[in-house]
Amino acid sequence: MLIDFFYHLRKHQLPVSINEYLTLLEALSRRVIAPSVDEFYLLARMTLVKDESQFDRYDRAFASYYKGIEAAVPPGKEIPAEWLVQRFMRELSPEDKAAIEKLGWDKLMELFRQRLEEQKERHEGGSKWIGTGGTSPFGSGGYHPEGIRIGQDSAGNHSAVKAWDMRSFRDYDDQVELGTRNIKVALRRLRRFAREGADLELDLDDTIRSTARNAGHLDIRMVPERHNTVKVLMMLDVGGTMDSHIQRIEELFSAARSEFKHLEVYYFHNCLYDWVWQSNRRRHAERAHTWDVLRKYNPDWRLIFVGDATMSPYEILQPGGSVEYHNTEAGAVWLQRMAAAYPRFVWLNPEPEGLWPYRQSTDIIRKLMQGRMYPVTLSGLEQAMRLLSK
Numbered sequence: 001m002l003i004d005f006f007y008h009l010r011k012h013q014l015p016v017s018i019n020e021y022l023t024l025l026e027a028l029s030r031r032v033i034a035p036s037v038d039e040f041y042l043l044a045r046m047t048l049v050k051d052e053s054q055f056d057r058y059d060r061a062f063a064s065y066y067k068g069i070e071a072a073v074p075p076g077k078e079i080p081a082e083w084l085v086q087r088f089m090r091e092l093s094p095e096d097k098a099a100i101e102k103l104g105w106d107k108l109m110e111l112f113r114q115r116l117e118e119q120k121e122r123h124e125g126g127s128k129w130i131g132t133g134g135t136s137p138f139g140s141g142g143y144h145p146e147g148i149r150i151g152q153d154s155a156g157n158h159s160a161v162k163a164w165d166m167r168s169f170r171d172y173d174d175q176v177e178l179g180t181r182n183i184k185v186a187l188r189r190l191r192r193f194a195r196e197g198a199d200l201e202l203d204l205d206d207t208i209r210s211t212a213r214n215a216g217h218l219d220i221r222m223v224p225e226r227h228n229t230v231k232v233l234m235m236l237d238v239g240g241t242m243d244s245h246i247q248r249i250e251e252l253f254s255a256a257r258s259e260f261k262h263l264e265v266y267y268f269h270n271c272l273y274d275w276v277w278q279s280n281r282r283r284h285a286e287r288a289h290t291w292d293v294l295r296k297y298n299p300d301w302r303l304i305f306v307g308d309a310t311m312s313p314y315e316i317l318q319p320g321g322s323v324e325y326h327n328t329e330a331g332a333v334w335l336q337r338m339a340a341a342y343p344r345f346v347w348l349n350p351e352p353e354g355l356w357p358y359r360q361s362t363d364i365i366r367k368l369m370q371g372r373m374y375p376v377t378l379s380g381l382e383q384a385m386r387l388l389s390k
Contacts, residue, residue, distance in 0.1 A: 005065060009048065012061035016048045023047045037066065055281045183255040186381035190230055190260075190302065190389050230389075231262040233297050233342065237307030238267045238280060245350035248376055249306060252348070264301075266293065270311040271331030271365075272338065273322055290334055294341050302388045303338060303345035309362040309373070310351065316364050335368045346384040347373040353380075 002025065009016045024047040033039040041062055049058050203221045210219035234256060236249065256263055266276040266288065274290050277283035314321040316331045339345055347365065349356070353375040356362045366373045372387065374380035 008065045009061050012057060014054060014057060020048045183251055184259060186378055187255055187259045187385060189382055189385035231301045232260045232304060233301045234265045234304045236267050239269050241308055241310045248350050271315045272334045273327040273331055299342055301342055303342035305347040308351045309349055309365040310359055311361045313360050313364060316361060332368055344388050346387060348376050349373055350376040
């Protein structure tokens with residue numbers, strides 16, 4: 001099996017050598033890890049991948065290989081992969097969707113546990129069992145207003161309250177070339193200049209005065225450059241529905257990097273919880289507790305959230321509402337803590353402003369942000385920067 005794995009990585013253009021492969025086999029023979037897919041994933045990455053920039057390529061290769069062997073694993077109470085192969089996309093009329101009763105969080109999770117105990121075979125296109133393409137709250141590829149998605153990509157309804165699938169996100173690129181200078185111009189409204197650093201800039205007025213005092217002998221006077229001293233803490237939503245806004249957010253991120261000398265950036269997914277991270281490739285190994293962020297940056301930092309605020313309301317209001325793990329406190333609690341700690345804060349939303357009234361989660365976050373939500377447009381950015389500059 002591992003010989004196939006070796007060639008699978010090479011097929012995905014990962015420069016894996018025989019020596020690295022033998023190192024992996026030796027580590028496995030010495031039982032340095034438990035018999036776990038997660039631990040094998042980390043061990044294989046550590047022994048076979050030499051460059052951090054190739055981690056994303058490795059993730060894709062590992063995921064495709066694992067899906068190929070998933071069906072051979074005894075199912076037990078796991079959901080067999082072949083049950084969840086998306087066979088079709090079921091189209092429902094607005095009337096059908098409106099007729100599906102919302103279960104509520106506690107009932108939804110309890111019903112899911114019961115289904116796992118009762119179900120014995122694959123199911124497709126129905127309203128009860130865990131399967132694909134139906135109106136059951138559990139499975140993938142169908143529709144339910146408050147469902148639990150198990151594996152597979154989203155069907156595009158953005159209604160899942162849990163997604164049991166390994167996720168890997170890519171950092172936004174702050175070196176992307178801007179197609180327009182408008183974003184930079186808008187961000188420049190948030191400026192507080194001071195002279196810092198070495199004497200690198202000509203002080204023309206002082207040079208003229210000093211030269212005159214020295215009977216015409218040229219006396220060049222230099223001063224430190226002027227820098228924007230505003231300190232910005234930026235929290236970026238990444239992954240999921242934000243994938244459709246990557247280009248615009250990268251332009252915003254790149255402009256912020258060039259305009260703000262003091263800029264700290266953290267990532268979160270959907271809603272802020274008790275953990276954030278600064279590198280998506282290392283987000284599981286190098287997470288920062290949100291409490292530590294609150295202690296590290298004092299109240300004179302300007303706080304900018306960037307996200308589409310599109311999610312299940314449970315993810316904001318319910319402990320355990322995160323789609324990735326069990327958060328002990330609701331996301332709304334953390335958003336309120338951040339707003340209280342940093343009096344000058346805004347939320348930038350890349351979704352068109354005309355859609356906000358139709359998204360329940362957007363309305364909730366907008367209220368938590370005390371109405372300080374602005375679209376990622378020239379006008380919206382100018383309003384947000386004007387507010388932050390006060």
